[in-house]
Amino acid sequence: MASKPGRQMIVRMIAVMLILTLSLLLISGYRLVDIMIINGEKYQNDASEQQLYDSLITAPRGDIYDRNMQVLARSTTAWTVYITPNGIRKLKDENEKETVRKTIAEKLSSILEMDYEKVYEDTGKNSYYVIVKKKIEKPVADKVREFLADEQYKDLELVKYVGLDETTKRYYPNDSLASVVLGFVGSDDQGLGGIESYYDNELTGIAGRVVAAKNAAGTDMPLTYERVEGAVKGKSLVLTLDAYIQYTAEKYLEAAIEEHKIAERGAAVVMNVKNGAVLAMAIKGDFNPNDPFTLSKADKAAVDKLKTEEEKQKLENELLNRQWRNKAVSDTYEPGSVFKLITASAALEENLVNNKSTFYCNGTATVAGQGYKCHKAGGHGSQSLQEAISNSCNPAFITIGQLLGVSSFSKYFKAFGFGEKTGIDLPGEAMSTYYGEEKMGPVELASSSFGQTFNITPVQLLAATAACVNGGYLVQPHLLEKMLDENNKVTATGPDGYKRQVISETTSSTMRSLMQFVAENGAKNALVAGYNIGAKTGTSQKMAKILATGDNYLYIGSCVTVAPIEDPEIAVLVLLDEPKGDKYYGGMIAAPTNSKIMTDVLPYLGYEASYSEEEYKNLTVSVPEVTDMKLADAEKKIKAANLEYETVGGGDKVIRQLPESGKQVLKGGIVILYTEKSGDKTAKVPNFIGLTATQANQAAARAGINIEFSGNTSSAGIKAYKQSIAANESVEAGTIVTVYFMDDTVVDG
Numbered sequence: 001m002a003s004k005p006g007r008q009m010i011v012r013m014i015a016v017m018l019i020l021t022l023s024l025l026l027i028s029g030y031r032l033v034d035i036m037i038i039n040g041e042k043y044q045n046d047a048s049e050q051q052l053y054d055s056l057i058t059a060p061r062g063d064i065y066d067r068n069m070q071v072l073a074r075s076t077t078a079w080t081v082y083i084t085p086n087g088i089r090k091l092k093d094e095n096e097k098e099t100v101r102k103t104i105a106e107k108l109s110s111i112l113e114m115d116y117e118k119v120y121e122d123t124g125k126n127s128y129y130v131i132v133k134k135k136i137e138k139p140v141a142d143k144v145r146e147f148l149a150d151e152q153y154k155d156l157e158l159v160k161y162v163g164l165d166e167t168t169k170r171y172y173p174n175d176s177l178a179s180v181v182l183g184f185v186g187s188d189d190q191g192l193g194g195i196e197s198y199y200d201n202e203l204t205g206i207a208g209r210v211v212a213a214k215n216a217a218g219t220d221m222p223l224t225y226e227r228v229e230g231a232v233k234g235k236s237l238v239l240t241l242d243a244y245i246q247y248t249a250e251k252y253l254e255a256a257i258e259e260h261k262i263a264e265r266g267a268a269v270v271m272n273v274k275n276g277a278v279l280a281m282a283i284k285g286d287f288n289p290n291d292p293f294t295l296s297k298a299d300k301a302a303v304d305k306l307k308t309e310e311e312k313q314k315l316e317n318e319l320l321n322r323q324w325r326n327k328a329v330s331d332t333y334e335p336g337s338v339f340k341l342i343t344a345s346a347a348l349e350e351n352l353v354n355n356k357s358t359f360y361c362n363g364t365a366t367v368a369g370q371g372y373k374c375h376k377a378g379g380h381g382s383q384s385l386q387e388a389i390s391n392s393c394n395p396a397f398i399t400i401g402q403l404l405g406v407s408s409f410s411k412y413f414k415a416f417g418f419g420e421k422t423g424i425d426l427p428g429e430a431m432s433t434y435y436g437e438e439k440m441g442p443v444e445l446a447s448s449s450f451g452q453t454f455n456i457t458p459v460q461l462l463a464a465t466a467a468c469v470n471g472g473y474l475v476q477p478h479l480l481e482k483m484l485d486e487n488n489k490v491t492a493t494g495p496d497g498y499k500r501q502v503i504s505e506t507t508s509s510t511m512r513s514l515m516q517f518v519a520e521n522g523a524k525n526a527l528v529a530g531y532n533i534g535a536k537t538g539t540s541q542k543m544a545k546i547l548a549t550g551d552n553y554l555y556i557g558s559c560v561t562v563a564p565i566e567d568p569e570i571a572v573l574v575l576l577d578e579p580k581g582d583k584y585y586g587g588m589i590a591a592p593t594n595s596k597i598m599t600d601v602l603p604y605l606g607y608e609a610s611y612s613e614e615e616y617k618n619l620t621v622s623v624p625e626v627t628d629m630k631l632a633d634a635e636k637k638i639k640a641a642n643l644e645y646e647t648v649g650g651g652d653k654v655i656r657q658l659p660e661s662g663k664q665v666l667k668g669g670i671v672i673l674y675t676e677k678s679g680d681k682t683a684k685v686p687n688f689i690g691l692t693a694t695q696a697n698q699a700a701a702r703a704g705i706n707i708e709f710s711g712n713t714s715s716a717g718i719k720a721y722k723q724s725i726a727a728n729e730s731v732e733a734g735t736i737v738t739v740y741f742m743d744d745t746v747v748d749g
């Protein structure tokens, strides 16, 4: 047995450690905190019976908030359970030693839900510090404490061999909300993706330390040595994201992915066009950052289907990477017709076209021997500029591209930001690929003019669209609003201002009216009842994958909308990759999602709706609560809510109502009031398919049921294409049927 070290020896040991630490710092350039984390939470000197005990005080990682200070990510207290096997080894009585080992293994394995054998093995290791489990939460830590304080094990003195170290754990209270943007952290709290990774240095705090000399059992030696350095919490981030808008975008994006059987995920981004602040960046399918290594059920099933472990591992890694990937920032795509906005802006700015220009389309265009078909067989004939955009006529845009020429086209392509990364504060931003001026011939110019033969990111397109309508300024898309220190003092703010002006205020004003014309004539499914908006839709074929796989049915449908068009504040871009349903045009699959997002977000942002007469008729109202009320009072209340009623039974009190209170139905809908326990009044669901909103309303009233509209109904050409309950089915009177509307004449290739 070595003798107890004197004060001098301890000082020497500390000196050795400091030198070691400093040399590591010099060698690697790592900060102290990194070394401590990488090397584990405690140092010890096994060579001596006594040890230098260096305990890390984990610094909490900074919190992440949305712009209304709603918590998106925070660090909570957690505990690491450790044991001191060398303390157990010191026990002289073999029976006692075995009892201690078995008791610890049995109780800890049960409390921590671990394998008994594994914990038992740990208790026999030659070490002073073995971690049994990291980052357990309070209820579990309390159970460990209860076990250690249990009277029945009093004689075993278990506190000498089992301990809890306080640490922190990352927690995302909203589960998958904004997961791809937020990212997640690894086992040592290091940021792995998204904001957590991009701002890892700022979020990471500075660990504190307790350095003390201890004896073999790990208990502090009194009056020997102790030094404490407090931990410093990392910076907290306030993002530009708005949790409500994020939630709204995710909800409708997810519904669109399901309805149109989207195979390669989708994105929906909401950005302030005046300053580039991203209010929502929804990416689906995503993951839960509290549990980032778990695949979705469908992905897991795909992995399980494979035969060999190697294949399974490979696919699992691919799918994990896919669910973490930010489709709006890290993936590129051909924008297709949405890009016509940029071509038009450039030609307007160069005074090559104006509102009086006409473009003739006979159905085809030939450039340097290469033929291009218009999606409209026979052609659009003579069109104004706004008609050419609204018709999404490729031959017209080939003409506009030719007017611009390679040099001007390339100049504006770059001015609008397509030749550079946007610099958004997220990791892994992809670079666009395109024909540079020197490589662009007439054929490349033709297809580039209508958005093909180059690849850009969704966030680049959104920034360029913002410049089209905000007076011509290219803004910096960003997620950081401000950074706060421990005392909530602002230490940094997100970007302000703009990068450059790319078109004039006048051109931008023309673009706003063009986009409004497109929304009202060519992209009706994007319309928002009560508001004037601008829109452009697009559908592009995934040429590279088509050539590689031979599968011709590979599309990306997208739509961009801006509102309110009089003075746009927000732009919404929805992109759906590889629809496998019966529709694939951006104007049919993406535009309705834009409409739903805007319908919720505009009133939320404080914009008041102003309904047309037709829109006003189609508004929904909330069914009031009238159950248990006197019949006469109930009838008055229903009428006051702009609804009709029908009474079943001869009583004078309402004992049941349908629809229930709180349900949304169209104005003028019917509420069935039961005053007796009679049988249900039934009704037959009409066939709504092909009807206009007004016709559907009349059919519902005749049948004695309620309807709820999905999709925009404010234009007469829009007809029902689906209903939630099949025609001729017998239902209880008053039942609500959802009727889906769409303008299915949209073509935007």
Ligand SMILES: [Zn+2]
Pocket: 361, 363, 374, 375, 376, 379, 380, 381, 391, 392, 393, 394, 395, 396
């Ligand atoms: Zn045409």
